[in-house]
Amino acid sequence: MEKPDECDRVVGDAAFVRGVFDELPIAVAVTQGPEHRLVAANTAYRALTGRPAPAGTPIRELFPELAGQQVYELLDRVYASELPEAIREWRMHLVDQETGAAIEVSLNCHFLPHRSMTTTDRSMIVIVTDVSDRVRERHAAQQRAELAEQRYARAADVIASLQRALLPTGLPVLPRARIAASYLPAEVDTAAGGDWFDAIVLPDGRVALVVGDVVGHGVAASATMSQLRAVLHDRLEPDGDIVAALAAADRVADRVPGARAATVCVAVLDPADGSIRYCTAGHPPPLIASPGGAARYLPPSGSGPLASGRPPAVAAAHLDEGSVLVLYSDGIMERPGRHHEQASAELLQVAGDAAADRALPDPEATAARRVCDQTVELLVRATGHIDDVTVLAAQRTGPPAPVHLETVATPDAVRVLHRTVAGWLAGLGAAGGDVVAVQHAVGELVTNVVYHAYAGAPGPLAVAGTLRPDGTVRIEVSDRGRWRERAPAISGQYRGLGLVMAEAMAGHLRIERGPGGTTAIVTHRLAGPARLLDPDGITPVPPPGTDRADPELLLILEQPAGPPPAIRLDGPITALTSGMMARELQRLTGGGTRDLTVDLTGVTVLASAGVAALQQAVAVCREHGSHLRLHAPSGTVAQHVLSLVAIAHETGKSP
Structure with missing residues (x-):
């Protein structure tokens, strides 16, 4: 074993070497012994981890939150095998020492076995590079993808x-x-x-x-x-x-x-x-x-x-x-x-x-x-x-609670029940397509009760839903009003679409009529998503638009000027919001005299009232020789509904 003064002649002054080690721009730490006691750490390492590095403290005590993240196991494996290992973009959860909040980081780590000249305990050099920004940038790009x-x-x-x-x-x-x-x-x-x-x-x-x-x-x-x-x-x-x-x-x-x-x-x-x-x-x-x-x-x-x-x-x-x-x-x-x-x-x-x-x-x-x-x-x-x-x-879980809501049949009840049913279905684990389909069907049935069962006057309304053992959801919408046969459709208008859309969306609809009121029963087999993972990022890429701020607000956004003018609709088009949309379409088309493109990509609900308003606007523009272009990309709610009722639309990328 070399003496300290001999080492100095080989590698230089010890104090100078320590200073260089502490000023290295990459994080370096040295552990010792089977407990991986921290014996050296430079400034970059302390800045990266956000906590002091008292000499002799085992890694498990310094970073207790790493339990279950395969860090301790890797350290044990390298120590036992004396073979180096490296991991690229290792996602870890650390704890902020000031706030106690969990933070996620991505690190490139190198674990290098080392035998010291001054002790019999084996050591390990750990080199860490923070690549969190790069990983976040890549994930952000993936989230904008399809x-x-x-x-x-x-x-x-x-x-x-x-x-x-x-x-x-x-x-x-x-x-x-x-x-x-x-x-x-x-x-x-x-x-x-x-x-x-x-x-x-x-x-x-x-x-x-x-x-x-x-x-x-x-x-x-x-x-x-x-x-x-x-x-x-x-x-x-x-x-x-x-x-x-x-x-x-x-x-x-x-x-x-x-x-x-x-x-x-x-x-x-x-x-x-x-x-x-x-x-x-x-x-x-x-x-x-x-x-x-x-x-x-x-x-x-x-x-x-x-x-x-x-x-x-x-x-x-x-x-x-x-x-x-x-x-x-x-x-x-x-x-x-x-x-x-x-x-x-x-x-x-x-x-x-x-x-x-x-x-x-x-x-x-x-x-x-x-x-x-x-x-x-x-x-x-x-x-x-x-x-x-x-x-x-x-x-294996306990049975889920059914959904049951009794309220008064008013226009606001449609919005409340949309939210309640969607939340219940999502809690069951249903995929987005099933949530949209059942939500649409129930919304159409509730709208029928509000506007027809009591001839516009308030009356009792009940919605009850259960998930059956075979994975079929059953939802009843009941009222105590009087059944009214559908009035004949006026030429050029879409009327009486509610029940047709409800049955097409849900898969099966049964109407039970009696002197005490009407009960509409929707049944639909639910499915949850099977995740096909991305080999690049391993984790699934979420669909765009999942961070919308207010799912109940219809936004009408005028797009940058271009031939022809265009607007984008984001949110639900229901009996409550279709009137506002119709007025805006009339204003922007000049009563049907100007061309307009309507981008429906962000529409979350397209009820029969909205379908009727769009069809009416298309017909008015056609009568005046102009063109109302409806854009609904494949896979969107609007594309599904417009295809169902055979209204012409474009399905390519957003304009």
Whole structure:
């Protein structure tokens, strides 16, 4: 070992070296021993972390909020292996020492093992670069892009697009189970894999969960995957018979070479009592994560892959209320640089931390949603991935409260019920399209009560909704008024559209009339989103317009001058707001004598009263030889409604 004066001759004066270390523009810290005690930290490190660095303090005491974020585990791994590791853009949650508020940062981290000349304890050099601004800029750009599915469809090749089209776009919304799924495709420079997932509601309220993997990649694997998924879905749907369903899939695998050796995990969950029956046909076994964070794997059922000649064997388990059943593909296990035992332990720990909301806190998300998203993010971010990654989770919950509202039938009741029903549906976990459809249908029925049941006078109005075991929502709108037959339509006007639109939006509408009043019953099967993740950012890209300040205010915004003039409508067009819109259209078109473009991209509700006002404005302009151009891009609320009532409109990008 060199003496201190010999070191000085080699590296320079010790005080000078310490000064240079402290003034380095990048954050550097040194830990020592298995407890990772902080023994050195420069000014940049102290500025980045926002807290003092007392010598000898273990990292776990300095940063207690990092528990569950895989930081301590990485330090332990580097210390034990003495092999350096680096992680790029590591998303962490820290605590502001002044305010106590949680802050999110993205860091590039290098962990370098080191053996000191002055002590026998091994050390570690940690180099940290804050890249939060760069990451935020990229995320901001992604938020301005199209939906993740559209964005990926343009960037990926036709094979990956085909595979995504074959996967389910929605998941059941059930009264006693919250279901979520995340699918991360293989890297763009590799062919798409054969992963699939499915969730099938059975007639008795149970739900069958399926995750499978076809050997190979490319078009053949995607086509084979679609055949197996269709067979299993069809055979499971009537009664959830796992053995019969897998036997049918086995017969397909015998005839289709690409299906041989495909692996499947099927689990049938009864949300009412928590019973589980499952089969792991050559597939990794499911795991269960409890609300407290404990997680465990279920034993394999003992079955082999499809067409292996081994008959399916079914095992049983139980899911407590609040716990999460997790099925997954081996893409999350077979990550670069991880052997099977290590990957299994990491998946178990991260799934438990996510279920307990102690990894990346997100109290607004369900435990199933957190497990699906955060498990993929935390594990894949550290290692990358070479195969598709699929995670499907079901959390057993208590039954949701029904919605029930009794009020007086006035124009303001439409606005109140719009908000109440939309909030209730969103709380159930329904996707945006279902929320819009049911909200529209109920709004039309309530509007009918307000303006027709009592001939404009106030009267009692009741709305009651429940979510049935099969995932169908049932909403009753009842009044004590008198049924009036629809008056004949006047030429050029749209009248009596309310009931037609309600039925078209909701899927099924039944009217019960009697001397004591009228009850309209809407039924609609709900679906929740299945998230297809973006390989660049891993997390899903939210749709544009989700940060609108006031969802009940109709804004009419004149766009920059251009031939012809244009306006944009943002918000709900209902019986309450359609009059204001009609007056503005009349003013801006000069009573129908001038051309005008109306951009309906931001319309959140387009009720029958709004449809009638738009149709009337179009007709008036046509009579005067001018043109009222309606613009409703594909996928918007306005595009759906205008297509339903056959009103001409343009669907390209916003003007």
